[in-house]
Amino acid sequence: MTSSNTKQHTAAYATAPSAWQPFKDAFHGYAKWLLSISWKLFMGVSFLLMMACSILTIPQVALLIILTSIVIKVTFKYQTQAEEKATAATYLAETEQLKRQLVEARLAAMQAQVEPHFLFNTLASIDHLIETDPPRASLMQKSLIALLRATLPAMRETSAVKSRNLGQELAVIRPYLDIQKMRMEDRLQIQWDIPEGLNSAEMPHMMVLSLVENAFKHGLEPKAEGGTLSLRAEVSHGQLEVSVRDTGVGYFPAQLDAWSEPTGHGFGLQNIRDRLSLLYGDKAQFSIRAMEPYEGFGTLAKLTVPYRVVPLAAPEVAE
Numbered sequence: 001m002t003s004s005n006t007k008q009h010t011a012a013y014a015t016a017p018s019a020w021q022p023f024k025d026a027f028h029g030y031a032k033w034l035l036s037i038s039w040k041l042f043m044g045v046s047f048l049l050m051m052a053c054s055i056l057t058i059p060q061v062a063l064l065i066i067l068t069s070i071v072i073k074v075t076f077k078y079q080t081q082a083e084e085k086a087t088a089a090t091y092l093a094e095t096e097q098l099k100r101q102l103v104e105a106r107l108a109a110m111q112a113q114v115e116p117h118f119l120f121n122t123l124a125s126i127d128h129l130i131e132t133d134p135p136r137a138s139l140m141q142k143s144l145i146a147l148l149r150a151t152l153p154a155m156r157e158t159s160a161v162k163s164r165n166l167g168q169e170l171a172v173i174r175p176y177l178d179i180q181k182m183r184m185e186d187r188l189q190i191q192w193d194i195p196e197g198l199n200s201a202e203m204p205h206m207m208v209l210s211l212v213e214n215a216f217k218h219g220l221e222p223k224a225e226g227g228t229l230s231l232r233a234e235v236s237h238g239q240l241e242v243s244v245r246d247t248g249v250g251y252f253p254a255q256l257d258a259w260s261e262p263t264g265h266g267f268g269l270q271n272i273r274d275r276l277s278l279l280y281g282d283k284a285q286f287s288i289r290a291m292e293p294y295e296g297f298g299t300l301a302k303l304t305v306p307y308r309v310v311p312l313a314a315p316e317v318a319e
Contacts, residue, residue: 034073035080042073118213119144122179140182147175165310166233166242167199169208176209177229180216187226194233201233201240202308204279207272211244211301214269219248219299227298235307243302251290251299272303280305 034042046066053062122144129137150171181188212229220227227247234241269288276284285304291297 031072031076035076125183143175143178164205166201166203169203173209184226189228191230198233200309202310208242215244215246219246223248238307239304240307241304245300247298250297
């Protein structure tokens with residue numbers, strides 16, 4: 001027999017149906033039927049089988065069938081449950097991975113959208129101040145350099161779930177506020193109430209900055225006389241609470257939809273909620289509301305996350 005004939009014979013043998021296949025199919029069909037019926041129905045069928053075999057004087061056969069069926073029913077039940085749990089776990093893992101990828105894509109889109117907008121406005125302001133007020137132009141340029149040095153390491157991060165600390169976030173927010181202060185001058189007042197000891201507290205990157213940016217875009221800048229921006233952080237009952245408060249034009253529920261759309265200001269509030277859910281589940285909270293009359297006008301946004309310490313890293317120098 002030639003080599004080619006041998007290969008064909010082997011392939012035909014491999015693809016030929018097994019003589020035991022009908023028995024295997026019948027066994028699996030019987031096992032599925034046993035799993036589909038209740039124990040009450042199984043006992044009823046077993047009783048009828050015992051009666052029939054007793055009449056035929058072969059009760060031992062009935063007993064053997066019943067005991068075998070019990071073993072099959074119990075064994076296949078646990079096997080099926082294990083397979084269902086494995087399938088559910090795989091599905092859950094794939095779902096979480098897709099959620100993670102979606103959140104990271106939203107974060108990347110937000111970075112790509114917001115940073116150029118602010119950068120172009122700042123460069124335009126510096127260009128104008130070079131001719132009208134060179135000392136202020138120099139200060140704004142230094143603040144922009146400080147902002148970029150603090151921001152570039154975060155821009156290199158592709159993961160939305162990488163841990164950062166509050167100190168790293170403030171290193172971005174401080175020069176951002178310095179630039180806004182130079183732009184708005186007396187129209188803007190800034191209040192800080194963040195203890196230095198909380199610099200090592202874990203805080204996902206860009207979350208607080210997103211709230212600060214929204215406070216300017218939707219609250220303070222639209223208000224002719226400007227207002228006050230207040231940042232506060234404290235630890236309460238094992239939770240880190242960071243609040244951003246502005247005395248701008250106020251919060252309107254319709255803005256929630258505008259901040260959540262993938263156009264305009266983009267992804268702000270919805271991205272925060274999605275990332276908090278991804279990182280902490282139900283252990284973190286985000287809220288935004290209009291301040292009560294006794295609190296004054298404006299908006300209060302608050303982040304609450306589990307208090308964890310992240311080691312303070314040495315400042316990174318942009319290449």
